[in-house]
Amino acid sequence: xxxxxxxxxxxxxxxxxxxxxxxxxxxxxxxLALRYTGFSGRISRRTAVIxxxxxxxxxxxxxxxxxxxxxxxxxxxSRHAIDAMAAARISAFVTLTVTLGLLVTGAGALLxxxxxxxxxxxxxxxxxxxxxxxxxxxxxLAWSVLGRRESLGHGxxxxxxxxxxxxFGQIAMSALDWLLTGTVLYxxxxxxxxxxxxxxxxxxxxxxxxxxxxHIPGGVGVFEVVVLAFLATGSAQAHAALVASLVxxxxxxxxxxLITAALVAAIAELMAGRRRxxxxxxxxxxxxxxxxxx
Numbered sequence: 001x002x003x004x005x006x007x008x009x010x011x012x013x014x015x016x017x018x019x020x021x022x023x024x025x026x027x028x029x030x031x032l033a034l035r036y037t038g039f040s041g042r043i044s045r046r047t048a049v050i051x052x053x054x055x056x057x058x059x060x061x062x063x064x065x066x067x068x069x070x071x072x073x074x075x076x077x078s079r080h081a082i083d084a085m086a087a088a089r090i091s092a093f094v095t096l097t098v099t100l101g102l103l104v105t106g107a108g109a110l111l112x113x114x115x116x117x118x119x120x121x122x123x124x125x126x127x128x129x130x131x132x133x134x135x136x137x138x139x140x141l142a143w144s145v146l147g148r149r150e151s152l153g154h155g156x157x158x159x160x161x162x163x164x165x166x167x168f169g170q171i172a173m174s175a176l177d178w179l180l181t182g183t184v185l186y187x188x189x190x191x192x193x194x195x196x197x198x199x200x201x202x203x204x205x206x207x208x209x210x211x212x213x214x215h216i217p218g219g220v221g222v223f224e225v226v227v228l229a230f231l232a233t234g235s236a237q238a239h240a241a242l243v244a245s246l247v248x249x250x251x252x253x254x255x256x257x258l259i260t261a262a263l264v265a266a267i268a269e270l271m272a273g274r275r276r277x278x279x280x281x282x283x284x285x286x287x288x289x290x291x292x293x294x
Contacts, residue, residue, distance in 0.1 A: 006190075007188060043077065051073060073090055178205065207224075
């Protein structure tokens with residue numbers, strides 16, 4: 001509690017600024033997904049950014065991002081003639097993009113470090129692991145640049161090969177998003193802990209990977225345990241400071257966007273309901289028989 005009370009306006013300003021920038025980057029990823037699926041002409045930039053914000057605010061707290069994202073997008077884009085299959089394709093593209101960004105930033109963090117990753121009673125050499133992640137991302141880019149087939153699969157179940165600018169845009173935008181979210185956590189870690197940005201980013205990215213793999217909503221508990229294990233210092237004060245920073249990270253990047261997204265979704269539903277009522281009133285007025293004066 002003492003550490004929580006010690007945060008000043010500068011910590012909140014940096015964390016809130018990075019949170020806003022992160023969700024704007026996710027809006028850019030949403031635009032890439034709409035371009036990839038051929039719907040960019042139907043959806044305005046404002047609608048795409050707002051939908052991305054609501055989608056990610058819900059999915060990162062509820063979990064099962066692919067299904068949650070598809071449900072929210074279907075609701076938001078239904079009046080633009082986007083059906084369930086199209087919403088699922090958009091969500092799949094966004095999920096793939098977020099995963100690619102996690103892989104490339106994780107690879108960079110691992111390759112830049114020589115300290116092994118602790119895992120139970122053993123440890124993992126980080127640079128070979130970073131090389132494996134790099135090869136996965138490189139394979140995706142090579143498919144985009146050198147692939148001969150335009151798509152994999154058939155009909156509506158096909159996966160179209162992205163153009164090179166689109167593939168590089170995916171990785172750049174998603175990597176930026178992951179770096180921004182890691183900076184949100186870093187904004188609350190006091191210098192007295194003695195954890196550098198690169199070390200924190202490595203623990204953060206591994207924790208997010210394990211949290212996503214666990215399918216626990218938001219990786220709650222799993223993410224925190226991994227970060228604390230990687231950044232264990234032995235000092236009770238440093239441990240308390242790390243716990244406080246993790247709490248503030250959850251509040252700023254998860255709780256505040258979730259509350260805001262719930263308000264935005266509620267307002268959107270109220271406006272949609274009013275539009276439907278107005279449409280029905282016009283239809284009933286036009287269908288009503290006209291009066292005749294004898």
